[in-house]
Amino acid sequence: MVYAISLSAEELDDIDWQLQLDQFMGKTMGSSMRPRDLSPQVTLVFARIRPASGTADPAYQLRWLGVVKHPKGRKIATRDALIRVEPLWRSPARVELAAVTASLSREDAAELTSMLSSEVAVLPDELGQCLVAALRGLGPRFAELLDHLTSVANQAPFDSSRVEDRSWQEQYDSARLALTIGEFPLAPLSAWLRPPSRHDTYLAGLIPEPTEQSLIEHDAAHSMPGPRLLRPWDGPDFRCDIHVFEHEGRYIEVANVNATPVEGRLGSDLIYYHEATGSFVMVQYKRLPSIERWVYVDDRLRDQLDRLEAVAQASRQPHAPHDWRLGSDPCFLKLAYWPEDSQADPGGPAAGMYLPLSYVRLLLQDDCTLGPNGGRRLGYSYADRHLINSQFVELVKHGLAGTVGTSREELLALGSERALEGYSVTIAAELGDGRLPGETVRERQRRAHSRKAGKRQAKKRAPATPSKVGKSKPALLGDQMSFFEPDERSPG
Known part of the structure; x- marks a missing residue:
């Protein structure tokens, strides 16, 4: 099972620097979307890009990858919960959805595109596995990052009896x-x-x-x-x-x-x-x-x-x-x-x-x-x-x-x-x-x-410390190939 979060490209651009600083993001999810499997899950964050023509369907671009370690989330309203994606990693390259759906069946590609129209989606097991496999096929950096996130998702929870x-x-x-x-x-x-x-x-x-x-x-x-x-x-x-x-x-x-x-x-x-x-x-x-x-x-x-x-x-x-x-x-x-x-x-x-x-x-x-x-x-x-x-x-x-x-x-x-x-x-x-x-x-x-x-505002400025390796504009794959405060109330 894989979480897919889809936000507008403008919203992700606005919070990009804050996400890079904090390395987590929070997202509200309706209780009806809560999965039955409450084990940690790999999470993919997509940017929804508005088409130039008002009648065309939006395009999607993978921007971030992470893990939701507590899918149950924290209840914030009668019907809503807040999930936390942590750790959160920037994608090694911005991946156009077409770059991965090309390796999926026509039915899976259509289902994935449809589910991304919602801000939060829980992908069916088989579809999630196929999507992760397609991302691994994009190169060793994707495979290495997904191996790391899978290790994080699979770690055993603390057992207070031990x-x-x-x-x-x-x-x-x-x-x-x-x-x-x-x-x-x-x-x-x-x-x-x-x-x-x-x-x-x-x-x-x-x-x-x-x-x-x-x-x-x-x-x-x-x-x-x-x-x-x-x-x-x-x-x-x-x-x-x-x-x-x-x-x-x-x-x-x-x-x-x-x-x-x-x-x-x-x-x-x-x-x-x-x-x-x-x-x-x-x-x-x-x-x-x-x-x-x-x-x-x-x-x-x-x-x-x-x-x-x-x-x-x-x-x-x-x-x-x-x-x-x-x-x-x-x-x-x-x-x-x-x-x-x-x-x-x-x-x-x-x-x-x-x-x-x-x-x-x-x-x-x-x-x-x-x-x-x-x-x-x-x-x-x-x-x-x-x-x-x-x-x-x-x-x-x-x-x-x-x-x-x-x-x-x-x-x-x-x-x-x-x-x-x-x-x-x-x-x-x-x-x-x-x-x-x-x-x-x-x-x-x-x-x-x-x-x-601790309520920082995202600032669009250069990092205080230069990167160890020179940074350039994020690579784009696809064109050439076709965040909360803990609840600190006294426990009742």
């Missing part, structure tokens, strides 16, 4: 949260296969992007060799995987580190470090049960809070304007919630409540967290106020939360310490010290203020 899957899910969410803060596309994290060992990190399972395609058509965000700030953790007990991502001339290094078998891990941490300001925030994950949506505050959690207090002591007194913070809390608990319905698409970091450490202390001294038997609880019904994803991201993105004056050496030492204590640690370091590639403090603020709540 301890290793829960750990990978939290590592995945940590990396998505870090890239969201830095305004990096999330698509490179979504292509994943189960690693060989259940004790491996999430990053060990990332599927490499098509090499040639990455260099020629997909230079907005791709893995880069050679981390500069992070380095592999030495020692027989450490498992470490590091990936470097680039976007608009900015770089972020993301590492997954652990030093214990998966059964013995105490939880997951995210340490997000901004090099230009020497500042980090730390998020410790606590998984909310899918039904109760609260956790007991036991001795182990209280001990973990004490350890977070010690981590917060790494911060120094502010000495420059960019050192100022709203408060003295660099450490947060994230009570994260994953619905049992694995087909639901979060569209970003998992839903959850972010609680600053000092706020947690106040909650645990108040009657609001008392359970019926006198114990303490944390959860949606036990805290009147909390931060959601978008609020937390904005605080960190604007430099309003985090430590002051943390060095690279202190960051690496903290990562080692947390891993040896039994945590699965994700360290994300956004580069930029004013001398090497990356943002200065002023550039960060200018970017943060220019993208209110």
Whole structure:
């Protein structure tokens, strides 16, 4: 089964640069179009070109290819759902529909043309297979890209009954949260296969992007060799995987580190470090049960809070304007919630409540967290106020939360310490010290203020970073041959 999305050429041209930046698109689909098979599906995005004559039928041109990983989508109205195509790749060449229908039967070609008159169509299995086979026949670059997208579509979903899957899910969410803060596309994290060992990190399972395609058509965000700030953790007990991502001339290094078998891990941490300001925030994950949506505050959690207090002591007194913070809390608990319905698409970091450490202390001294038997609880019904994803991201993105004056050496030492204590640690370091590639403090603020709540407007301008390979006008095959914000409401 294949999804086909058809938009006017004018609409696709208007959002072309934004699609290239974001590497995903959202599309509303009527509930009657929802397929019975809710497994991930390869998706083809066509431009509908109006004919010069008002009486002729429109022409169609393949522009983008991607994957709908959650065909159920997110309900946005009584009869509508929003599907998300991610990852989204530009077609190696603009393909006229005639270039592929020539290899289809007359009946299949007519059915495909008819179905493209709708903005969203679910192609029958046989027709979808024939269409994909025809695209593969256009050359090795199409075959390589379709192999990559098929691998993404066929990856197994997380199984919350397995301890290793829960750990990978939290590592995945940590990396998505870090890239969201830095305004990096999330698509490179979504292509994943189960690693060989259940004790491996999430990053060990990332599927490499098509090499040639990455260099020629997909230079907005791709893995880069050679981390500069992070380095592999030495020692027989450490498992470490590091990936470097680039976007608009900015770089972020993301590492997954652990030093214990998966059964013995105490939880997951995210340490997000901004090099230009020497500042980090730390998020410790606590998984909310899918039904109760609260956790007991036991001795182990209280001990973990004490350890977070010690981590917060790494911060120094502010000495420059960019050192100022709203408060003295660099450490947060994230009570994260994953619905049992694995087909639901979060569209970003998992839903959850972010609680600053000092706020947690106040909650645990108040009657609001008392359970019926006198114990303490944390959860949606036990805290009147909390931060959601978008609020937390904005605080960190604007430099309003985090430590002051943390060095690279202190960051690496903290990562080692947390891993040896039994945590699965994700360290994300956004580069930029004013001398090497990356943002200065002023550039960060200018970017943060220019993208209110992440709702960017497409800008028709040249990329900030030149392509690794010279770009020309997209090739055209055929003439010569014949995007949403996650729902962050508290789960009810």
